[in-house]
Amino acid sequence: MNQQMVGIEIENVHLSFGDTEVLTGVNLTIEPGEFFAFLGPSGSGKSTLLRAIAGFGPRPSGAIRIGGKDIVDLPPWKRNVGMVFQSYALWPHLSVRDNVAFGLRERKMPRNEIGPRVDAALDLVGLSHLADRMPNQLSGGQQQRIALARTVVVEPQVLLLDEPLSNLDANLRVQMRRELLALQRKLGLTTIFVTHDQEEANTTSDRMAVLDGGVIQQVGSPQVLYDNPENLFVANFLGTANVLNGKVEKSGDQMRFLTSTGDVLPVGDTSVTSGSIVLRPQNINISATGGSDTIKGKVLHREFLGSQIRYIVEAAGSEIIVDQSHAVGADWQEIGGDVALQINAQTAVVIADPH
Numbered sequence: 001m002n003q004q005m006v007g008i009e010i011e012n013v014h015l016s017f018g019d020t021e022v023l024t025g026v027n028l029t030i031e032p033g034e035f036f037a038f039l040g041p042s043g044s045g046k047s048t049l050l051r052a053i054a055g056f057g058p059r060p061s062g063a064i065r066i067g068g069k070d071i072v073d074l075p076p077w078k079r080n081v082g083m084v085f086q087s088y089a090l091w092p093h094l095s096v097r098d099n100v101a102f103g104l105r106e107r108k109m110p111r112n113e114i115g116p117r118v119d120a121a122l123d124l125v126g127l128s129h130l131a132d133r134m135p136n137q138l139s140g141g142q143q144q145r146i147a148l149a150r151t152v153v154v155e156p157q158v159l160l161l162d163e164p165l166s167n168l169d170a171n172l173r174v175q176m177r178r179e180l181l182a183l184q185r186k187l188g189l190t191t192i193f194v195t196h197d198q199e200e201a202n203t204t205s206d207r208m209a210v211l212d213g214g215v216i217q218q219v220g221s222p223q224v225l226y227d228n229p230e231n232l233f234v235a236n237f238l239g240t241a242n243v244l245n246g247k248v249e250k251s252g253d254q255m256r257f258l259t260s261t262g263d264v265l266p267v268g269d270t271s272v273t274s275g276s277i278v279l280r281p282q283n284i285n286i287s288a289t290g291g292s293d294t295i296k297g298k299v300l301h302r303e304f305l306g307s308q309i310r311y312i313v314e315a316a317g318s319e320i321i322v323d324q325s326h327a328v329g330a331d332w333q334e335i336g337g338d339v340a341l342q343i344n345a346q347t348a349v350v351i352a353d354p355h
């Protein structure tokens, strides 16, 4: 496939089911060829936004442009998008080959062109040898690959994936997400992937949007969102976060965070004066002896997780989670022991109180 790659622009999109507004002013630009994830908890509006792009569900207000063209008033089949559903939605009475050919026949493609196109799509997902099977003779992973082949065979400009891997077991999900990404790269298809699974979004997407309550909370690469969350929802949704309240003070040319319990933590340059400090467990160092820029605590629990040891430490009026990487011969802190926690100022994120 060598179509021109297209971008997607979503501008001030509102969408309601009856009196309930589910999307409340979504603005988003997805670059041509990007693998983009919508990540958020159940009910956050991910599927509703994806379906609005596909042309399913109530008509949204605002604009949705694909390749610069507003498609809000076009029916789904004229939008040049292909969608893969969680349920695969294969036709049970049609063979694999006929399932993949279905969309081409609907488009009245000449018979002699359909065969080679179907063969190429099956080849792309590595399932040419199963062309004559029926869907119920396939494993879940194979059905999902056929659903993909059936979608890309019509050469859409945009691929929309609604939790496509969630019916697969854990090992297969990991394998399939790699295959999905490889296929997307090969075809250069602008792709949106809806998932509530953070790891799935992190491992596949170039960038992602974290949604909550029908509102995009933050957009960026997985790493930027994890390291620099802009609000507490994103901080807490993307992995474990220790959150302490307090205010920022300047001491000489150093910034410091004074917690409400009077503990002092170093922070990098920030314009925030009062709010929360977010500390990721692996960015805190634990030791038996104090030193500069440390706070004192007591070990409440210790869990051996294999590659890491997780401590729950009572400190700064809170229970702070600390992860230390584990190597053979590494020192362990004892449960009940007094410890010092050290924070690298550059890894601490300060978030202003919401207005």
Ligand SMILES: Nc1ncnc2c1ncn2[C@@H]1O[C@H](COP(=O)(O)OP(=O)(O)OP(=O)(O)O)[C@@H](O)[C@H]1O
Pocket (backbone or CB within 6 Å): 017, 022, 040, 041, 042, 043, 044, 045, 046, 047, 048, 049, 196
């Ligand atoms: N057809 C509908 N009629 C009424 N309300 C709906 C309909 N579809 C979705 N909603 C509501 O819209 C909100 C967003 O739902 P949506 O399915 O987009 O969330 P989601 O983030 O995709 O969640 P999930 O991961 O559970 O699929 C929810 O509060 C849901 O109850």
